[in-house]
Amino acid sequence: MKTLTALFTAATLMLTAGLAQAKDVPVDQIPQLVKEGKIKPLEELNQIVLKLHPGATITDSDLDKHSTIYEYEVELRDASNVEWDVDLNAATGEVLKNKQDD
Template sequence: MKTLTALFAATALTLTAGLAQADVRPDLIPGLLKAGTIMDLEKLNQAALAEHPGTTAANITDTELEQTAAGAYVYQVELRDAKGVEWDVDLDAKTGKVLSNKQDK
């Protein structure tokens, strides 16, 4: 019974986490840019790269734009630094402020 309860709890947490942030459809991005809701994605990439001196656009391995449940947009950049260490950098997509800069594990 404990296993079943743990399974249901884990499922509920996973579903709740999925509601916390949702990927923004690529076709919506031009409208968000035009409205000033988000910054230019190249500027956001540069802000992420600035956190890791010596990296260039070639070091970026993935990017995603997500919207939080509160309506804010978060731009996520995955990159590999000059030493080959992988990093996840989250930025406020409107201001470019770095929200987190964590080594990928």
Template sequence: MKTLTALITAAALALGANVAFARDVQPDEVVKLVNAKTIKSLDQLKTTAMAKHPGATVTDSELEDEYGRYIYKVELRDTQNVEWEVALDAKTGEVLKDEQDS
């Protein structure tokens, strides 16, 4: 029983630690990052995400700082009403994830 409790506690701490390292970037900070050329403009990133699913519409987007790396996440709905999540490296525009949202 102690082992199970320790395992659950360790899993909860690890999960909590991962969440703590991802934070939403506020709009005023986004402007500074774009102006400093630290990240691409959100319009450029959104265009890259939408190119993966032509005809799709953006339903949500956010810029997060994950472990010191800026990740732009875009949720899309395609013409067949399928939802997609596309994650991009905000500095390079590289597509990191493109998967159907469940």
């Protein structure tokens, strides 16, 4: 019985974790989200990121829908060739994460 309970608990946790994951926003939906005021224009969000790391180059970016917010995730390489991961709240421009990539 304990084994069955443990398996059921593990399965429930895995399903719950899957529901909490972010969902990629298709590129063709971004203009509508900007128009509706749900996110800032990506050019504006890019400027926020680049101010954090002057002279850096954006190497990748992605807009994700989390349960309650849109999150703009950016990877960049600075002038010293150091890689950074920066996440912004796409609606407000608030910096959620700014850390050196592992």
